[in-house]
Amino acid sequence: MTRVKPIDDTTQQAMANVIAVLLTSGVLLSAALLATGLVILVATTPAPSQFPLAGSLALHPQSLGDTIGGAVALNPLALIELGLLVLIATPVFRVAASIVLFLLDNDRLYAAITAAVLAVLLFSLFGIG
């Protein structure tokens, strides 16, 4: 596997910075959704007598459209659910973004390895779960 001369460092650095900004935004968005949902939930739910508080409060998978709709309507559970989904999506996004970074570096071997990791990851998220 011969290594072609990487494209100029400034492009690569700029791309890395874009990914860093997107990653940070994702984490902050997730935190904002979780915090808002939690504040509303604490303010509106009567104190539980004891753990586990599971049952009625546990998250039940619903369509993404319903979750986003609920979050817009400030439903606390939908806000938290959306916040957790954004959080779970950040590592997936990071792997996908790394493929771009490796390709920019003309590193086809690692772009292929990373694409394989993404494929296995997506399979386990949507294939089994």
Place this chain on the structure above:
Amino acid sequence: MLTLVLVIFAGSVAAGLVGALAGLGGGVVVVPLLTIGLGVDIHYAIGASIVSIIATSSGAAVAYVRERITNLRVGMFLELATTTGAIVGALLAGLSGDDVLFVVFGTVLAISVVPLLAKLGEEIPDAVVEDSWARRLRLSGSYYDAALKRLVEYRATRTPLALAIMGLAGVFSGLLGIGSGAFKVLAMDSAMRLPMKVSTTTSTFMIGVTGAASAGIYWSRGEVNPLIAAPVALGVLVGAGLGSRLLEHLRNTQVRKLFVLLLLVIAAEMVLRGFGVGV
């Protein structure tokens, strides 16, 4: 209610802090806090632990993208074995008793402390001979160490052994629904002989990917309780952010001592879980 949420939040800040330093998911702190401390059912505690693992990884990633201690090549290459192993483990789940597996897992972790004790004082691995895999896959690298105030160049060795440990770590994750950060750090530190901070930050990156892969299963089982998961995620994000900033300024020897301590705690937790104690 508010007190409860604040207690979970505060505990999770601590979990994220040590989790990001040692390359673990913080489950070592989150699970006993919830089960022993607050009497939460073990299933919801493990669901929260998966959330904590992803939050540790993403919270720390924000700082690590800037620091560049993480070896992305090593992470991606080894992640191939871990994610594949995790699927194999998920398919095998139920063939053997979980209790036996937890005891085996805990015992293996306890034994792996022994070789670490010999190198508690080792700052940077010395005279490492790169193996042919590491050379072809360009796994060796360098990072700027803010504690040593110099650029550290390092080589990777025994890559096939690390790959085998990672595959096994993946199988255990899939079978038992646990993070396998401890195994990941061991594969990089003990087998490949990477500097400790490179091992823990690369593990922190990897556990997020493995965690995301198993999150779907816990999600669909409804084992993620919002009242628990939200303060855990928020606390861990804060703690991991702090931990990753602190890590830059710690020495490799300090990080390894913390890791050894946590390894013993995890080993004890796993063996106890095997004997039916919910930790």
